[in-house]
Amino acid sequence: MIPLSKKGIPLSCSALWEEDEKMTNAQNDVLVLGDIEFSSRLFTGTGKFASRDLITPMLEASGSQMITVALRRVDSSEKGDNILNYIPKTVTLLPNTSGARTAQEAVRIARIAREAGCGNFIKIEVITDMQYLLPDNHETLLATEILAKEGFVVLPYMMPDITVTKQLYNAGAAAVMPLGSPIGTNRGLEMKPMIKMIIETSKIPVVVDAGIGRPSQAAEAMEMGADAVLVNTAIATAADPVLAGKAFSYAVKAGRMAYLSSLAETKMQASASSPLTGFLRD
Amino acid sequence: MDVVKQFESFDFNSYFKSVSAADVLHSLNRDLLSPYDLLNLLSEPALQFLEQMAQKSQKITRQYFGRTIGMYAPLYISDYCSNHCTYCGFNCASDAKRLKLTIDQIKAEAQVISDMGIRHILVLTGEAPEKTPMSYLIEAVEVLKTCFSSIGIEMFPMDEEDYRQLKDAGVDSLTVYQETYDQQIYKQVHLKGKKMDYQYRLLTPERGARAGFRSVNIGPLFGLGEPGSEAFMAGLHAKYLEQTFPDVEISLSLPRMTKAAGGIAPRHTLSDRRFVQFILAWRLFMPRLGITVSTRESARFRDKLLHLGVTRYSAGSKTDVGGYALKDAEATAQFEVTDTRTVDEVTQMIRENGFQPVFKDWEIF
Numbered sequence: 001m002i003p004l005s006k007k008g009i010p011l012s013c014s015a016l017w018e019e020d021e022k023m024t025n026a027q028n029d030v031l032v033l034g035d036i037e038f039s040s041r042l043f044t045g046t047g048k049f050a051s052r053d054l055i056t057p058m059l060e061a062s063g064s065q066m067i068t069v070a071l072r073r074v075d076s077s078e079k080g081d082n083i084l085n086y087i088p089k090t091v092t093l094l095p096n097t098s099g100a101r102t103a104q105e106a107v108r109i110a111r112i113a114r115e116a117g118c119g120n121f122i123k124i125e126v127i128t129d130m131q132y133l134l135p136d137n138h139e140t141l142l143a144t145e146i147l148a149k150e151g152f153v154v155l156p157y158m159m160p161d162i163t164v165t166k167q168l169y170n171a172g173a174a175a176v177m178p179l180g181s182p183i184g185t186n187r188g189l190e191m192k193p194m195i196k197m198i199i200e201t202s203k204i205p206v207v208v209d210a211g212i213g214r215p216s217q218a219a220e221a222m223e224m225g226a227d228a229v230l231v232n233t234a235i236a237t238a239a240d241p242v243l244a245g246k247a248f249s250y251a252v253k254a255g256r257m258a259y260l261s262s263l264a265e266t267k268m269q270a271s272a273s274s275p276l277t278g279f280l281r282d
Numbered sequence: 283m284d285v286v287k288q289f290e291s292f293d294f295n296s297y298f299k300s301v302s303a304a305d306v307l308h309s310l311n312r313d314l315l316s317p318y319d320l321l322n323l324l325s326e327p328a329l330q331f332l333e334q335m336a337q338k339s340q341k342i343t344r345q346y347f348g349r350t351i352g353m354y355a356p357l358y359i360s361d362y363c364s365n366h367c368t369y370c371g372f373n374c375a376s377d378a379k380r381l382k383l384t385i386d387q388i389k390a391e392a393q394v395i396s397d398m399g400i401r402h403i404l405v406l407t408g409e410a411p412e413k414t415p416m417s418y419l420i421e422a423v424e425v426l427k428t429c430f431s432s433i434g435i436e437m438f439p440m441d442e443e444d445y446r447q448l449k450d451a452g453v454d455s456l457t458v459y460q461e462t463y464d465q466q467i468y469k470q471v472h473l474k475g476k477k478m479d480y481q482y483r484l485l486t487p488e489r490g491a492r493a494g495f496r497s498v499n500i501g502p503l504f505g506l507g508e509p510g511s512e513a514f515m516a517g518l519h520a521k522y523l524e525q526t527f528p529d530v531e532i533s534l535s536l537p538r539m540t541k542a543a544g545g546i547a548p549r550h551t552l553s554d555r556r557f558v559q560f561i562l563a564w565r566l567f568m569p570r571l572g573i574t575v576s577t578r579e580s581a582r583f584r585d586k587l588l589h590l591g592v593t594r595y596s597a598g599s600k601t602d603v604g605g606y607a608l609k610d611a612e613a614t615a616q617f618e619v620t621d622t623r624t625v626d627e628v629t630q631m632i633r634e635n636g637f638q639p640v641f642k643d644w645e646i647f
Contacts, residue, residue: 185345
């Protein structure tokens with residue numbers, strides 16, 4: 001284990017951390033989901049860590065304010081090692097319905113999560129393909145309809161699809177979570193063109209979830225205009241998850257700033273600084 | 283199932299002999315492996331590439347499962363059995379005293395196991411439906427639901443409808459071992475009882491998948507057939523199940539025969555090297571495959587396997603009926619446990635190796 005500062009930040013990057021704290025959020029740029037304002041646009045996850053003890057320092061280092069946890073891993077029995085104990089109260093829980101194969105199962109898991117004290121947020125994850133772990137949009141939509149009516153803040157994990165995005169909005173979803181590439185693959189934004197269209201048209205926030213393996217890919221999603229990204233595997237399976245969390249937080253911030261600054265577009269051809277029509281005066 | 287059946291008459295011996303080092307390397311470097319790639323990785327020449335296979339297997343396993351390992355424990359509730367399997371301590375020709383737990387005794391056993399921290403339970407019986415009828419099994423499941431978050435069964439092959447009843451009662455996972463994919467040997471070691479029907483057993487995992495179990499675990503019993511071809515057939519069977527039932531989690535086990543009272547000695551022994559080779563070859567063939575290793579294996583060996591691609595360990599296991607709570611049960615063990623450490627000792631080892639033991643990974647809903 002690498003040495004940590006009192007704050008749980010790796011000593012190797014504590015200098016960066018101090019500098020970072022001076023960085024102000026000049027535009028008061030927050031993402032609102034449910035009733036909650038998120039100043040960090042990096043969402044994280046609890047799965048795949050070598051030790052649950054890494055979760056708290058990772059959250060501190062990354063500044064992430066929302067973390068997803070599979071209800072199937074929540075053990076609230078008296079003697080159980082409850083994963084929720086590793087998540088500071090200031091961080092919003094995003095329980096997910098991992099293990100659900102139908103809308104009905106997702107709905108049941110969501111209700112259990114609420115009863116177990118996991119709050120009002122729910123990430124709907126309905127997967128019927130264990131080989132590629134791709135979401136079932138149809139069942140996801142059905143579950144969204146039911147859970148939104150029951151007052152959940154619903155964040156559906158989805159296959160990037162413009163039509164389904166509209167349907168999810170109509171069903172009451174608080175955001176959509178299109179996948180960048182299959183879960184855990186670290187392949188980045190393979191669905192980029194589709195996600196771009198969703199960002200251009202969606203009336204609700206777009207959180208790119210799954211497949212983001214590197215900070216540069218997270219930055220790319222944010223530059224494109226994604227409202228947030230969710231990163232789990234890349235952070236959890238890094239040799240130093242705390243430092244990786246930090247790296248992703250910088251990337252997400254940089255990508256967001258780039259988006260807000262409306263960078264000039266890249267062009268395929270060189271553009272002349274003395275344009276051909278420059279002589280026109282009237 | 284045709285994919286599996288087409289290899290039943292395959293000449294494994296000649297194929298394995300024809301594999302070259304170059305064939306192995308070619309298969310090792312592919313992303314999507316064919317059945318022939320699996321054969322190449324299971325061949326003797328592949329042993330010289332074990333380290334490369336291990337590196338790749340570790341990478342893939344980390345990607346899909348992270349640095350975690352699922353934990354479970356077995357619970358034997360009855361050892362009555364009408365089958366005569368020559369390798370098993372529960373066989374009907376053995377005059378060992380038989381035991382079937384009452385529902386209260388099951389409750390007592392469950393309490394002890396749950397106090398050890400275990401949340402996933404695997405319930406086992408012999409094959410004697412007249413002693414352990416559906417009503418008894420369902421009652422057992424109802425009791426176990428109060429202590430555990432996942433209930434698996436390793437009982438006797440059933441019809442789809444029976445499995446559906448158990449699924450509705452709360453069982454989410456099915457384990458059934460083919461024992462051997464060599465039909466000749468299968469016939470020689472199964473002398474009596476319903477288990478003599480090779481085909482019915484072979485189709486059991488898919489009846490379970492159709493009945494709605496979310497997880498299905500299969501495997502050969504190493505010690506009966508020729509290890510390389512058994513590992514291949516099991517891998518192929520697993521792949522077939524994964525492709526046919528994409529919403530079911532498929533896993534493989536590789537039990538090696540250990541000494542059982544009243545059982546025969548292994549016909550083929552499987553060395554540690556080849557045991558590891560099989561885990562690695564399976565992982566490369568099926569990146570998302572669950573791989574279970576029980577306490578049949580030694581503590582020292584299991585500590586090392588952790589890094590190679592396994593995903594699930596049992597711990598603190600008792601393999602006799604009433605072994606956890608019934609002090610004077612005097613029951614026969616189905617097999618001899620080699621890793622006799624407590625759950626706490628095993629989880630400490632897992633943590634020291636940089637892995638997270640996961641006790642609860644399901645919710646009965």
